[in-house]
Amino acid sequence: MPIKDGDFVLVNYVMRIKDQNKVIDTNIREEAEKAGIFDEKTRYEPLLVIIGEGILLKSLEEKLKGLEKGDEKEIELSPAEAFGTRDPNKIKVYSAKEFSMRGIIPRPGLEVEVGGRRGTVISVGGGRVIVDFNHPLAGKTLMYSVKILDILEDEERKIVELFHRWVGGIPKEEIEVTKEDSVLTLKLPETLFFIDRVGLLIRGFQRDISKYIPSIDTIRFIETITLKKKEKEKKEVSEELQPQQEQAAGHEDKE
Amino acid sequence: MPIKDGDFVLVNYVMRIKDQNKVIDTNIREEAEKAGIFDEKTRYEPLLVIIGEGILLKSLEEKLKGLEKGDEKEIELSPAEAFGTRDPNKIKVYSAKEFSMRGIIPRPGLEVEVGGRRGTVISVGGGRVIVDFNHPLAGKTLMYSVKILDILEDEERKIVELFHRWVGGIPKEEIEVTKEDSVLTLKLPETLFFIDRVGLLIRGFQRDISKYIPSIDTIRFIETITLKKKEKEKKEVSEELQPQQEQAAGHEDKE
Structure with a gap:
């Protein structure tokens, strides 16, 4: 099925400035390393593009329409289609x-x-x-090498990708999605609780669900902790902590 | 049933230095205000004491044994029973x-x-x-006014109290506890995700469950978000955020 508006597409891309043949952006680790722009904090993995959303330049997303899974394409964007002409x-x-x-x-x-x-x-x-004050890429013609890795049809896979793009710290294979009627359930590892600003990230996911999977009106998150197995590693962390209420009590403090 | 070792007891207490009749610690808001030691960051609420655990001075917990629900008692602790003699x-x-x-x-x-x-x-x-370098309370005789508010028999109430003392930001009435065989399930509001260092707090809870409710070997946390109702308030927060992957993409940035 060729790509159309609103499709969930996983892509790899390499973006160059045409004149200089210089790679300035990519989601592929090896390409970033080759170009000397590798950044430790970036997750190099297939990028979820929802056609028309604007994660990539909208003009570029437009040009992905009609491509099929497995297709590779060189796409040229004029300055007007990219970051504008120099003013x-x-x-x-x-x-x-x-x-x-x-x-x-x-x-x-x-x-x-x-x-x-x-x-x-x-x-x-x-x-x-x-x-x-012109955008550094104003006046430049850009070249994108794009590969269509997948076009997602399955709703559960779409949901996993939406969750993953917000809460990237949870590997996709550790996310178990089920949907019954309008209730979406996500089973997640307990590591979720250790992700920085997880509440805000979940709000973002929530917004995406409302926007893209409107049939859902309830999201349930389930995290399961197995007690016996992990006893030892837990001990180290939690022994430093005392319940909050201890502050309020005249607790034993002899040195 | 009189209090015995290991009991879960909810207490109110006021602690004074005997000579000075000066309140230096309490979990009761009005008493703290009266004594001029009110602290905004403290939660003034019944304190969970597990007899023998040492949240209060162990010598004090010892002296609670035999009391019953509703009992009020003045308890005197000699320096040796409290923070030691001055050296x-x-x-x-x-x-x-x-x-x-x-x-x-x-x-x-x-x-x-x-x-x-x-x-x-x-x-x-x-x-x-x-x-x-003596403890500020070394050499002092302490007077505790203690009231036994409740002695918990019900396992689910014990679990709620254990959770609440770690994750105090969640009101007790918003915690729904069920236990089936060895699986404990806690239904919690989504605000859980917004609590600072929630992962570490949950580790502490986990440790307490292992210690005090050993019949449990699995803990499941379930947070439910209802999408339609809260759409508006969510929007404000999440519109500032963009998915993390956007950084990696040549996103629209014309000014």
Whole structure:
């Protein structure tokens, strides 16, 4: 089935600037390493794209329509389709003083923020600083190499992918999804509780479910802890902790 | 049934220093306010005491044995039963320099830490600082006014109290406990996910369950989110967030 609007698609992509043939973004680890842009904090894995959502550039998502599972394609985006043309009016002149007062020593290439807008210093001299507020990719033609890894039909797989893109710390294979009528149940490992800001991430997931799987009106999360097995490792952590109420009591404190 | 070892008891208490008739600890809000020791961060509510555990002084827990629900009692603890007698060897002399080098200006009454031990400055003069490392309550006779609010027999109530003392942010009435054979199930509100360090708190609960309700070998947590009702409030929070993977993609960023 060719890709159409609203489809859940898993893609790999490599994004280059056409003129320079320079990779500036990718979700593939080896490509990132090769290009010298590997970042430890990034999860390199197939990217969930919901066609029309705008996780990738919308113009790019548009051009994925009609492709099928397994397809690979080179897609060219003109500046207008990508980050716009360069606008000379977005180049501004400031006095060097304005920066030194804020403790910034301007030099070409430095990213600065002025009035809430981010720009790049392009020249410094004679007490004047010239800042370019065009997007760094404005005026560039972009080349995307895209591979369609999968087009998800199965609702449970869609849900797993939605959960995973928010709560990435839980491996997909540890998420067990079932749906009965309008009740969605997710069985999750107890490690869920240790994820930073997990509440906010779950809110995001919740929003996506409301948006993309509107037949669901209740989400149940079930985490199961098996006590006997893990006794030892647990001990280390919890022995440092005391119940909160102990503070309020005159607890034993002899040294 | 009179209180015996291992019982789960809910108590109210007020602790005074006998000589001074000064309240220095209590779990009752009004008493704390009256005594001028009210602390916003403290939860003023019945305290769960498991006799022999040591949440209160063990000597005090010992003296609760035999009391019944509804009993009120004044209990006197000698220094030896409480924080020990004062030991003159725990009074030490330091040069004022040692403190000034650490940026501390010593004055009588100041709490200081020296070599990992906490003490109180009792005098300063002639370049010398005298520090008392005795527990502030050493040598004091303590008076506890204790009221036995309840003695828990029901296992589910015990479990609710154990959970609540760790995860105090969840009101007890929002915790639904069921037990089937060795499987304990706790139904909890979604606010659980927003509690700071919830993972560690749950580990503590887990430890208590292993210790006090050994018949349980599996704990299941179930949080239920109803989507339709709460749509509006959720929107505010989640619209600020974008899925984590978006960082990895060349997302729309035109200003």
